Structure formats: structure tokens, C-alpha cells
Amino acid sequence: MNAGARRLKRDAMPLDTVFDPERFVSTLASRAHGGLIGLRYVDHGADWAELAIDYRAELIGDEAAGVLASGPILALMDMATSIAIWIRQQRFRAQATLDLRIDYLRPATPGRAVIGRGECYRVTRSVAFVRGQAHDGDPDDPIAHVAGTYMFTDLP
Amino acid sequence: MKLPPYADLLGLSVVAEEAGIPLLHMPFAAGVMGRPGFLHGGAIGGLLEMAALAALHAAFEDADRPRIKPVTVTVDYMRGGREAETFAIGTIARLGNRVANLEARAWQEDRTKPIATARMNVLLRRD
Numbered sequence: 618m619n620a621g622a623r624r625l626k627r628d629a630m631p632l633d634t635v636f637d638p639e640r641f642v643s644t645l646a647s648r649a650h651g652g653l654i655g656l657r658y659v660d661h662g663a664d665w666a667e668l669a670i671d672y673r674a675e676l677i678g679d680e681a682a683g684v685l686a687s688g689p690i691l692a693l694m695d696m697a698t699s700i701a702i703w704i705r706q707q708r709f710r711a712q713a714t715l716d717l718r719i720d721y722l723r724p725a726t727p728g729r730a731v732i733g734r735g736e737c738y739r740v741t742r743s744v745a746f747v748r749g750q751a752h753d754g755d756p757d758d759p760i761a762h763v764a765g766t767y768m769f770t771d772l773p
Numbered sequence: 774m775k776l777p778p779y780a781d782l783l784g785l786s787v788v789a790e791e792a793g794i795p796l797l798h799m800p801f802a803a804g805v806m807g808r809p810g811f812l813h814g815g816a817i818g819g820l821l822e823m824a825a826l827a828a829l830h831a832a833f834e835d836a837d838r839p840r841i842k843p844v845t846v847t848v849d850y851m852r853g854g855r856e857a858e859t860f861a862i863g864t865i866a867r868l869g870n871r872v873a874n875l876e877a878r879a880w881q882e883d884r885t886k887p888i889a890t891a892r893m894n895v896l897l898r899r900d
Contacts, residue, residue, distance in 0.1 A: 648803075649803055649804065649805075649806040649807060649813065650804060650805055650806055650807055650812075650813035650815055650816050651813075652804065653782060653783075653804035653805070653816075654782075654815070674778055675778050675779065675781070675782045676778070676779050676782065677777055677778045677779060678777045678778075678779045679777065680777055680778065685779075686777060686778075686779035686780075686819065686822075687819075687822055687843050687846060688779055688783070688815065688816070688818060688819025688820075688822055688823070689779065689815070689819070691814075691815050691818040691819060691822070691846065691848070692813060692814070692815020692816065692818070692819065693815070695813075695814045695815045695818070696815070711808075713850060713853060714814040714848075714850045715849070715850060716847060716848060716849045716850065717814065717818065717847070717848050717850075718845065718846070718847040718848075719845065719846050719847075720844070720845050721842075721843050721844055721845070721846075724842075
């Protein structure tokens with residue numbers, strides 16, 4: 618087996634049929650770092666996914682204000698936009714984040730869950746383009762906006 | 774400096790200072806992993822943000838440190854983070870009265886091969 622084939626085998630997840638975002642989050646994405654921040658599934662459509670994290674003291678970045686750190690919101694949006702790509706492609710693919718920009722529009726309100734919606738709006742042979750927003754109750758009053766790109770790593 | 778609860782959750786600690794700037798360390802643990810064998814991009818981004826903010830924090834005396842509000846963060850992922858400890862350090866590209874432009878880089882075994890870098894622009898509030 619060459620290095621590429623070994624990499625493919627290692628990256629393979631038990632999701633080679635049509636991608637099921639709810640199952641993916643409950644079985645895989647809610648473990649490891651997703652488990653640490655308490656990632657959970659909310660909803661999805663043809664090219665988007667909504668995930669959430671609940672407010673917890675361990676996730677605070679600004680102790681004086683009680684505001685969530687930006688890291689968990691970055692992780693939430695990274696996962697929501699990744700899943701949006703797999704939904705749009707109707708299958709799981711090995712991919713790596715190329716870049717992700719997040720604009721913090723306002724601080725998250727202490728005590729509230731953060732809901733992140735990721736959308737995949739374009740896929741080329743080797744790159745997926747994503748965008749998304751996070752809110753803490755009112756989608757029309759978002760707390761963050763993201764834009765990013767992912768590279769597929771399963772190409773020859 | 775005292776790191777916030779989120780930094781504790783990632784297991785971050787300040788292991789050294791370089792020209793007065795804290796060098797952060799993130800141990801390898803299941804909680805910072807993403808897909809099997811690789812660090813989660815969110816954990817790497819969180820580490821980079823903390824490193825950038827720590828560099829800014831160190832630039833002020835406690836008495837005249839402004840409140841810091843993150844506005845934008847852009848993370849460039851260069852190499853997959855492996856199952857190993859990760860280091861990160863920030864730099865201040867420009868420190869103004871109202872805005873600071875920060876940078877940070879993260880690496881594992883080889884400092885000359887960063888796994889990710891970040892640029893971060895923050896507002897400074899002097900109440």
C-alpha cells in the first residue's frame with residue numbers, strides 16, 4: 618500500500634453511504650474536541666447545517682464579563698461549515714481547513730446557547746467555499762460571521 | 774498572566790517568555806483532537822487566539838491595560854496538527870490607541886514549520 622492509499626484508509630470514516638449529519642454529530646463530532654465544547658446537532662438542509670454549543674463556565678474567555686471565548690465559536694463554525702460540505706456532496710470526504718475568518722459582530726450573551734449555521738455555497742474539484750453565521754437566539758441579530766475554504770485531501 | 778477558563782479547558786499554560794511575550798503550550802489530549810490522528814482546527818484556532826491576546830496583555834501594565842474586544846480573526850492552516858504537543862506565540866504587528874493588529878503562529882516539533890498562523894484585529898477600550 619502506498620502512502621496515499623494508507624492516508625485514504627486512515628481518513629476513511631464509516632460514512633461511505635449518503636452522509637447523515639445528525640448521525641455524524643451524535644457518533645463522531647460530539648467526541649474529541651466536539652465533546653470538550655459540548656457540540657450538538659440542531660438542523661440541516663441541502664447545503665447547510667446548524668450545530669450548537671451550550672453556555673458553560675469552562676468556555677468563558679472574558680471572566681469579568683462572563684462572555685464565551687471566541688475559540689469555541691470558531692470550533693463550532695468550523696464543524697458546521699465542514700458538515701455543510703459533506704451534506705452538499707452527499708458523502709463524507711477527507712478535507713482540511715485552508716483558512717477560516719471570523720468576524721465578531723457583538724459579544725455572545727452570557728447564559729445563552731450559541732447556534733452556528735454553516736453553508737457550503739461552492740465546490741470545485743479540490744476546494745470547497747463556505748460561509749456562516751452564529752447567533753444566540755435571534756438569527757437576525759448574529760454574534761459572528763465566518764468565511765472559509767477547505768481543501769479536499771482525498772484527491773490523487 | 775492568568776489565563777481564562779477556556780484556556781484551562783484546552784490545557785494551555787505559559788511555559789516561557791520570549792522578549793516579555795508569553796510562549797503558550799497545549800498538551801496533546803483527546804479533547805483537542807478532530808478527525809482521527811489530527812488536531813481539531815477549532816482547538817488550534819483557540820490556541821492561536823489565546824497566544825495573540827497574551828502578547829497584547831503583556832504589552833501593558835496592569836493599571837493601564839485597556840479592555841480588549843476581538844473584531845476579526847483569520848486562521849491559515851498550513852499543516853495537519855499531529856498527536857503531539859503544540860506551542861504558540863503572538864506578536865503585536867501594530868499597537869494603536871483604538872486598534873491593535875496581532876499575529877500568532879503555532880508549531881509542533883519544528884518551530885520553522887508552523888502548523889497554522891492567525892491574524893487578529895482587536896478594539897482597545899480605555900474607559
